[in-house]
Amino acid sequence: MRRALVTLALLAACSTRFLAQRTTSSPLTPSDFAWKFRALDGTPTTLDAFRGRVIVLTAWATWCEPCVAELRSLHALQQSTRDADIAFVLISPERAETVQRFLTRRALSLPSYLEWSKAPDVFDFRAVPMTWIIDPAGTLVLRHRGARRWDTPDVRAFLDSLRRK
Numbered sequence: 001m002r003r004a005l006v007t008l009a010l011l012a013a014c015s016t017r018f019l020a021q022r023t024t025s026s027p028l029t030p031s032d033f034a035w036k037f038r039a040l041d042g043t044p045t046t047l048d049a050f051r052g053r054v055i056v057l058t059a060w061a062t063w064c065e066p067c068v069a070e071l072r073s074l075h076a077l078q079q080s081t082r083d084a085d086i087a088f089v090l091i092s093p094e095r096a097e098t099v100q101r102f103l104t105r106r107a108l109s110l111p112s113y114l115e116w117s118k119a120p121d122v123f124d125f126r127a128v129p130m131t132w133i134i135d136p137a138g139t140l141v142l143r144h145r146g147a148r149r150w151d152t153p154d155v156r157a158f159l160d161s162l163r164r165k
Contacts, residue, residue: 026140032120033138037089037113040096044116050087054162055134056150057089059115059125062102066147067129075108076151084163091115135162 033048047055058074060067078088090112092099099112119125122140123132131150133142141162 026122028120028122028134028138028140032122035120035123036116037091038096038116039113040100042096045113047089050089051138052136054084054086054136054159055089056086056131056159057091057134058129058131059091059093059119060129061092061094062098064128070129070147070150071106071108071110073148073150075110077155078110080151080156081159084159086159086163087111089113133159133162135165137165 028047030048033046033051035047037045037047039045047057056074056077060071062068074088074090078086088111090110091114092112093115096114099114103110103112123130124143127145129145129147131142131144131148132140135141142158
């Protein structure tokens with residue numbers, strides 16, 4: 001319990017540095033959009049299936065405490081932007097049964113996928129949790145390593161500005 005409270009305190013502190021985490025614009029190539037995932041039911045897909053929308057792409061794992069700590073805020077962000085055309089894509093390296101059981105126990109309805117191919121180099125994927133935001137034009141506009149609180153007004157305003165581009 002104490003560890004969870006410390007993690008949540010760190011997430012809150014990180015939220016004020018959100019805009020400082022923005023990357024320089026990195027347009028994604030067709031091969032970047034070919035990154036392959038599988039839905040929990042086994043259906044294959046690629047990042048390209050979400051092209052043309054704002055994409056919030058998060059790599060996480062059930063055994064990762066910082067990942068678990070930030071899932072509630074990702075869920076809250078998704079719920080608060082439900083009417084917007086924003087794709088939430090959560091990717092785990094684990095088995096479908098493990099991820100589904102974890103999400104069900106916590107009553108989280110986040111669109112979750114299993115990693116099927118290695119992340120393209122442009123994502124600079126090194127550890128979980130890791131979140132990327134891609135604008136509708138296909139440009140990687142944010143790369144964030146580590147946990148943070150996502151359901152904040154500054155994040156919602158940032159996503160909204162990307163939608164209106």
